[in-house]
Every structure is written in C-alpha cells, then in structure tokens.
Amino acid sequence: MSEDHILIENPEAHPGVRVIRMNRPDKKNALTRAMYDRMADALIDADKDSNVRVVVMFGVPGCFSSGNDLNDFMAIAMEPSQAKGVNRFILELGKFAKPLLSGVDGLAIGIGTTMNLHCDLTFATPRSQFRTPFTDLALVPEAASSLLGPASMGHQRAFAMFAAGIGFTAEEARDAGLIWKVVSEDELEAVTLKAADDLAAKPPNALAISRKLLKKPVDDINARMHDELHHFANQLKSPEAMQAFQAFMNRKK
Numbered sequence: 671m672s673e674d675h676i677l678i679e680n681p682e683a684h685p686g687v688r689v690i691r692m693n694r695p696d697k698k699n700a701l702t703r704a705m706y707d708r709m710a711d712a713l714i715d716a717d718k719d720s721n722v723r724v725v726v727m728f729g730v731p732g733c734f735s736s737g738n739d740l741n742d743f744m745a746i747a748m749e750p751s752q753a754k755g756v757n758r759f760i761l762e763l764g765k766f767a768k769p770l771l772s773g774v775d776g777l778a779i780g781i782g783t784t785m786n787l788h789c790d791l792t793f794a795t796p797r798s799q800f801r802t803p804f805t806d807l808a809l810v811p812e813a814a815s816s817l818l819g820p821a822s823m824g825h826q827r828a829f830a831m832f833a834a835g836i837g838f839t840a841e842e843a844r845d846a847g848l849i850w851k852v853v854s855e856d857e858l859e860a861v862t863l864k865a866a867d868d869l870a871a872k873p874p875n876a877l878a879i880s881r882k883l884l885k886k887p888v889d890d891i892n893a894r895m896h897d898e899l900h901h902f903a904n905q906l907k908s909p910e911a912m913q914a915f916q917a918f919m920n921r922k923k
C-alpha cells in the first residue's frame with residue numbers, strides 16, 4: 671500500500687481532533703487489507719493518546735469509500751488468514767471509546783456505510799449514496815450492522831438496506847437515523863470539524879461516560895461481529911461469491 675492511501679492528520683487549527691482520511695481516489699477508496707491495518711492502528715493509537723479527544727473519518731471528494739477491495743476479497747477467499755487486517759479494523763471500531771465522527775461525500779458502499787453505525791455524528795452531502803450490496807455479492811452483513819442497523823432504523827429499513835441491498839440517499843439515511851445531518855459539499859469538512867471541536871472542548875470523562883451509556887454494550891457488539899465474521903468467511907469461500915466477484919472484474923470486458 672502506498673502510505674498515502676490512509677492519511678492521519680492532526681489539524682493544527684483543531685486541537686484534540688485527529689483525522690483519518692481514506693485517500694485512494696483512483697479506486698474510489700476501495701479498502702485494501704493494508705489500508706484496514708493502518709486504520710485499525712490509527713484507532714488504537716487515538717484511543718491511547720490522551721491528546722486525542724475526537725476522531726473524524728473523511729474520504730475524498732465524491733467518494734467516502736466503495737467498500738472492501740473486491741480483489742482482496744478474492745485473495746482472502748483463497749487464504750482466510752489474509753482477513754486479519756479487515757477483522758482487526760472492524761473489531762477496533764466496535765470497541766473504540768472516544769467520540770467518532772464522519773463526513774461522507776458521495777459513494778458510501780459496504781463498510782463505507784456500516785462504519786457510520788459506529789460513528790456518533792455523521793454529516794453527509796446531498797449527493798451521497800449509502801449502499802450495502804452484501805447479498806448481491808453472496809455475502810452477509812458485517813461490522814455488527816445486523817445488530818446496530820435494526821436498532822437504529824427498525825427492521826424494515828435495516829432489511830431494505832442490509833439484506834435487499836437497496837441504496838439510501840443522504841436524506842433517506844438521515845430519516846432512517848443512520849446519519850445526523852445533510853450538509854452541502856462546500857460545508858462538509860468545516861461543519862464536521864466544528865462538531866469535532868465542540869466535542870473536544872467538553873469535559874472528556876463526562877463525554878466518555880455519556881457515550882458509553884448511549885451505546886450498546888461492547889461485549890454484545892463484539893459477539894455479533896464474531897458471529898457475522900463466521901458466516902462472512904464461509905460465504906466468501908462459496909462458489910456464488912466467487913462468481914459475483916468475477917462478474918465485477920469482468921464487467922468492462
């Protein structure tokens with residue numbers, strides 16, 4: 671991986687705020703194993719570093735993330751130990767203890783959608799699209815979306831998104847409770863960072879306790895993630911999944 675695919679920033683104008691930026695625009699911010707690894711390390715480091723009060727996730731203009739790199743899915747299907755980085759990031763997301771914000775512009779596919787279920791405030795632009803084509807790829811929901819999705823949006827909307835693979839507009843995602851606010855492209859970074867600044871200025875212990883009280887217990891999230899990962903790993907090896915990945919690779923031929 672080029673180091674530049676995940677940028678870790680401590681913006682001087684925003685003390686206490688750390689930014690994790692996905693930056694692989696030529697592949698629509700598809701996430702490779704190395705990128706997951708770096709993001710997992712970034713979360714661990716941010717949790718430990720007392721100078722970091724709030725973490726913000728951004729993508730690039732027009733693209734938050736197109737989800738897992740489908741070439742990597744094929745590699746993991748051949749060699750399951752290769753899933754370590756992906757799994758580590760997902761598990762770290764589930765137990766991350768500081769306020770986590772995201773600013774979404776454009777494509778938010780697969781984990782590009784589900785990671786927002788772990789965020790405390792997500793801002794998204796009107797052109798954003800939230801979509802999890804898990805079953806179309808012969809896969810199953812991940813990142814505890816099968817637990818957190820229905821809890822935040824009710825069964826039918828969660829089924830539409832995570833089982834039927836129906837895409838949500840930014841407004842639909844806001845109305846469903848997946849995200850907090852829709853803001854213009856011009857404002858996205860400033861508004862998200864302002865929200866991060868406001869949180870970074872609050873008494874950190876009171877904020878940490880409040881956040882913990884509001885969230886599902888980490889053990890429940892962790893247990894569901896392992897359950898999903900078990901099914902996910904089995905499906906990844908299935909002929910129907912391989913066929914779906916090949917179809918994507920061959921779609922331009």
Ligand code: COA
Pocket residue numbers: 696697698700701736737738739740741777779780781802803804807918
């Ligand atoms: N994995 C690997 N490569 C991906 C990718 C992914 N998830 N998403 C996009 N890319 C690559 C494309 O292969 C293409 O590479 P190329 O220029 O070398 O051919 C490049 O990014 C641009 O994508 P392209 O498909 O040409 O752009 P588009 O605007 O027509 O479509 C998407 C963008 C994201 C809608 C489409 O690429 C897509 O459906 N990607 C797969 C999304 C997915 O299923 N993710 C997994 C969810 S679990």
